[in-house]
Amino acid sequence: YNEGTLRKSAGIGTSLFRPLLDNTGLVEVTSGFLTLQSGITNWSNDGTNNILTGGTWTISTAAQGADAAGVNIAGLPPVDEIAANILLDGRGTYFRDDASGNVLTDLSRIATDGGLSLQNGRDLTLGHLENLGRLTVGSDSTLWLDGYSQGADGRLTIGLGGPPDSQRFGTVRSDNVVAALNGTFQVDFQDGFGPTAGQTFQVMKFGNRNGDFQ
Numbered sequence: 001y002n003e004g005t006l007r008k009s010a011g012i013g014t015s016l017f018r019p020l021l022d023n024t025g026l027v028e029v030t031s032g033f034l035t036l037q038s039g040i041t042n043w044s045n046d047g048t049n050n051i052l053t054g055g056t057w058t059i060s061t062a063a064q065g066a067d068a069a070g071v072n073i074a075g076l077p078p079v080d081e082i083a084a085n086i087l088l089d090g091r092g093t094y095f096r097d098d099a100s101g102n103v104l105t106d107l108s109r110i111a112t113d114g115g116l117s118l119q120n121g122r123d124l125t126l127g128h129l130e131n132l133g134r135l136t137v138g139s140d141s142t143l144w145l146d147g148y149s150q151g152a153d154g155r156l157t158i159g160l161g162g163p164p165d166s167q168r169f170g171t172v173r174s175d176n177v178v179a180a181l182n183g184t185f186q187v188d189f190q191d192g193f194g195p196t197a198g199q200t201f202q203v204m205k206f207g208n209r210n211g212d213f214q
Contacts, residue, residue, distance in 0.1 A: 002027065002055070008034040012066065023055035031066040035098060039075035042084065049080035049109070061090030062120045070094030079103050083111035085134075089119040110135055112153055118143060118170070119159070131156065131183075137170030137203075139190045145174040148206065152214070154183035158203045161190040168193070172204045179206035185213040 003025045012032045020038040042054035061069050076097045110133040119138035128147035131154040137143050139161025162168030
């Protein structure tokens with residue numbers, strides 16, 4: 001049972017954690033891989049969707065300049081919904097099952113108490129995504145979608161890390177597809193950047209939209 005912090009921060013290899021993990025705290029990997037050999041208790045199936053139900057999962061290569069970092073969770077099926085918090089910080093970051101399969105490829109919903117954050121060049125491609133919780137796309141990262149909808153309590157945060165011509169800003173792209181907008185939109189200035197008057201940033205791209213941010 002982890003209600004504090006379970007951390008792997010040294011070595012480029014794989015460390016094994018053998019007990020079944022109930023994670024209500026933080027699992028953090030900043031170098032190499034952590035394999036949870038007996039899996040986790042923090043997922044369920046509601047008859048239709050596989051839901052990641054708890055804890056915070058922070059995977060970062062940016063923190064230590066590592067080439068790759070990730071967590072491998074035995075027995076975890078592809079996740080349709082997250083009611084947990086996941087941070088993927090850096091290009092070589094992975095949230096996988098024990099066969100090295102990306103369990104986020106089927107993600108279609110962020111629950112009201114869930115959050116997903118992509119930072120420092122970590123891109124992700126999904127189908128349609130419904131955001132009822134918190135979605136953050138940091139500078140240098142792109143989220144590619146086949147459609148996007150956001151509920152009244154949802155929040156989209158975009159990171160700006162440089163002027164428009166630097167392309168150092170987060171982007172959500174659902175090209176040629178309708179986006180249904182609601183909830184909150186906010187900007188996170190990163191790496192000491194502050195825009196000047198008149199600068200514009202295309203942080204979302206879609207075919208058409210219904211609604212607007214509040």
